[in-house]
Amino acid sequence: MTDPLARIAAALERxxxxxxSSADPLAHPxxxxxxxxxxxxxxxxxxxLDRLHGIDAQKAAMHAxxxxxxxxxxxxxxxxWGARGTGKSALVKAVTGTVQAEGGALALIEVVTxxxxxxxxxxxxxADVPRAFLLxxxxxxFDAAADGRALRSMLDGGAExxxxxxxxxxxxxRRHLVPRxxxxxxxxxxxxxAADDALxxxxxxxxxxxxxVVDQDGYxxxxxxxxxxxxxxxxxxxxxxxxxxxxxxxxxxxxxxIVDLAGRNGRALT
Numbered sequence: 001m002t003d004p005l006a007r008i009a010a011a012l013e014r015x016x017x018x019x020x021s022s023a024d025p026l027a028h029p030x031x032x033x034x035x036x037x038x039x040x041x042x043x044x045x046x047x048x049l050d051r052l053h054g055i056d057a058q059k060a061a062m063h064a065x066x067x068x069x070x071x072x073x074x075x076x077x078x079x080x081w082g083a084r085g086t087g088k089s090a091l092v093k094a095v096t097g098t099v100q101a102e103g104g105a106l107a108l109i110e111v112v113t114x115x116x117x118x119x120x121x122x123x124x125x126x127a128d129v130p131r132a133f134l135l136x137x138x139x140x141x142f143d144a145a146a147d148g149r150a151l152r153s154m155l156d157g158g159a160e161x162x163x164x165x166x167x168x169x170x171x172x173x174r175r176h177l178v179p180r181x182x183x184x185x186x187x188x189x190x191x192x193x194a195a196d197d198a199l200x201x202x203x204x205x206x207x208x209x210x211x212x213v214v215d216q217d218g219y220x221x222x223x224x225x226x227x228x229x230x231x232x233x234x235x236x237x238x239x240x241x242x243x244x245x246x247x248x249x250x251x252x253x254x255x256x257x258i259v260d261l262a263g264r265n266g267r268a269l270t
Contacts, residue, residue, distance in 0.1 A: 021037065022038040029041070030108040030109070031108070032109070032112075033118070035118040041108075046097030047093070047097075048098075052087050053218070053221050055211065059091060059095070062078065062207075067099055069106065069132045070104030076205065079170050079172065079207070081171070081174060081208065082211030085248065086213070086251055088171040090251065096134060107133050109135050109136065110136045122135070123163050126163065127163035127165070133165060134167060137169070139172065140170045213248075213249065214249050220236055220239060226258040227258065232267065
């Protein structure tokens with residue numbers, strides 16, 4: 001007969017299993033930080049850098065900065081801001097893949113923006129790893145300047161600042177990460193102090209890259225680049241009509257058009 005104490009211990013273990021362990025930080029190209037553990041990204045497929053059109057200056061700056069980090073040289077935290085669908089997130093992943101293909105010891109870690117308070121735990125896990133990391137916070141924004149103060153401390157000057165082998169890369173639709181009205185603060189006792197507080201977070205990023213809405217020629221160039229890469233014929237008038245119906249021109253809209261075009265031609269995109 002099984003020992004009752006052993007049965008009780010087994011039952012308790014089933015009710016409260018041991019916490020999962022983090023993935024090997026040297027083994028995978030990209031991870032997701034779940035607040036306590038690193039999980040490998042199941043299928044990391046960054047676009048080639050040359051697939052991203054109309055953002056040549058941003059590509060060059062982001063690539064050079066990531067190379068510096070991978071080489072153990074000084075590198076900036078990066079803020080990519082601007083219009084939605086203009087390639088901010090795609091560029092972060094593409095640069096990571098490019099540096100890896102070049103032999104650089106670099107990995108991407110995506111951090112859920114609602115778990116910023118767990119970043120010190122991530123810093124502790126990767127600080128002594130012989131590899132560089134881009135800590136990716138996608139679509140970040142704060143409703144009030146005070147909400148970003150903890151992140152400001154981690155970027156620069158705080159006791160729990162990010163380790164030397166890691167830099168934060170943040171994408172946002174807002175240039176200063178807070179709404180415009182928070183910067184204006186018309187009812188503040190000292191409007192200048194309120195504005196300085198609101199701008200202080202964005203100022204912590206050594207590299208700030210803007211992304212803007214593309215014109216029709218730029219949009220068609222993006223479509224043409226995708227179409228050539230996937231050997232798809234397309235009609236410029238049809239592509240413009242797609243963007244008109246969507247009410248926007250951007251890299252994201254161009255990609256959605258290519259997906260639709262591939263479907264109409266019975267093709268898969270791999």
